[in-house]
Amino acid sequence: MLCALGAAVCFGTAAVLQAAATRSTAPGSGSGVDAALFLRAARQWRYLLGLLLDAGGFALQIVALRSLPIYVVGAALAASLAVTAVVAARLLSVRLSRTEWAAVAVVCCGLAMLGLASGPEGGTAGSSGLRWAMLAVAAFVLLVGVVGGRLPGRARALVLGLGSGVGFGVVEVAVRLIDSLDLASGRFWTNPALYALLAAGGAAFLLLTSALQRGSVTTATAGMVVGETVGPALVGVVWLGDRTRPGLGWLAVLGFAVAVAGALLLARFGEAPEAAADGTDVTGHAAPVGTAGAVEAPGATRAPGAAG
DSSP: OHHHHHHHHHHHHHHHHHHHHHHTSOOOSSOSSOHHHHHHHTTSHHHHHHHHHHHHHHHHHHHHHTTSOHHHHHHHHHTHHHHHHHHHHHHSOOOOOHHHHHHHHHHHHHHHHHHHHBOSOOOOOOOHHHHHHHHHHHHHHHHHHHHHTTSOHHHHHHHHHHHHHHHHHHHHHHHHHOOOOOTTOHHHHTOHHHHHHHHHHHHHHHHHHHHHHSSOHHHHHHHHHHHHHHHHHHHHHHHSOOOBSTTOHHHHHHHHHHHHHHHHHTGGGGGGGGOOTTSBOTTSSBOOTTSTTSOOOOTTOOOOSSOO
């Protein structure tokens, strides 16, 4: 559980850095799968530092997925939005309303319930058909990026965000479907789950970068949270044997729902880097008021960078 929470801290902090770098990058082709946009964003130190944090988070995520049920790890990764909110509040002087502080507490309570209720990692290895299915879903994510990038406004952000979440979800499942991490083993290199992990992870990163760069990041973040939690959790329970402690299934379901709901309440923090008190973003540029890039401040007042 500590590894899953550590991954959430890495991803949540990376979200602040990557969103700031992406928003100050010139627009790309408009496609949801725009490698050139990624390369331009990667020239900035904030994005590179975010990538390093993502790499550390991914390593912790692998360790967590090898010992915990997918539904626990997925909910913990969704909680990276709570980390993003707290980091933004401390470093960027972003105001959190009472509702948002309550949402942070709700996420923590949900994770605590999951920690109490979760059983060991499922013992089912997963069928060959499931491995190939994950590779097919990874290809579908790429198609979603191509089509979603042509949609207007909020629909574009929702589709790209949901697509990136599905891609990160494939990564979660694929880690469990890789039987051995022995690189010298021929079985490792012939496993379709390996290529599903690489393709889905890369596609999800591109989709998320495009979603952060244009459109409503709040909408994209909400879509990503749903995509990376619900589907993988079901796959883990139905096909990989993930279970709870005896008699605590209800607590696991409640904890999962509470953690994800709290994360969705914090979805606007995909846009936190542009909430500097002087009306500029963290790059010093004026925030594009009235555009999708502006902060959607509630009342009077991560997206998670790679992860998932």
